[in-house]
Amino acid sequence: MNPDSYQDMLAVVQAFHDKHRFRETGGEELAYRVALMTEELGEISACVTKGKSKEHLAEECADLLILLLGTAIAADFDLRRAFWDKMKKIESRESRMINGRIRVSEFRDT
Numbered sequence: 245m246n247p248d249s250y251q252d253m254l255a256v257v258q259a260f261h262d263k264h265r266f267r268e269t270g271g272e273e274l275a276y277r278v279a280l281m282t283e284e285l286g287e288i289s290a291c292v293t294k295g296k297s298k299e300h301l302a303e304e305c306a307d308l309l310i311l312l313l314g315t316a317i318a319a320d321f322d323l324r325r326a327f328w329d330k331m332k333k334i335e336s337r338e339s340r341m342i343n344g345r346i347r348v349s350e351f352r353d354t
């Protein structure tokens with residue numbers, strides 16, 4: 245097990261899904277997964293708004309990452325490839341200051 249390997253991360257999430265039979269028991273239904281990811285995002289939000297520790301924030305972000313990896317399994321797409329394809333796209337985008345904060349976007353509406 246290599247902790248730096250995307251494939252190993254995916255494999256342990258796949259093993260988790262297999263252990264609990266997610267595919268056969270609704271755990272890979274996409275609408276349900278969206279609800280779970282929303283719940284975790286809420287927990288991340290609570291960490292920030294309630295000033296929780298960095299460790300607590302990291303744990304909640306890990307929950308979301310695990311769900312994202314599991315969603316890639318459930319929907320059968322290559323999240324690693326999607327990450328690099330998207331990074332390539334956004335690296336060429338411009339940034340603007342909007343309401344005092346940096347924003348990187350395509351800015352299609354202006």
Ligand SMILES: [Mg+2]
Pocket residue numbers: 284287303304307
């Ligand atoms: Mg959580």
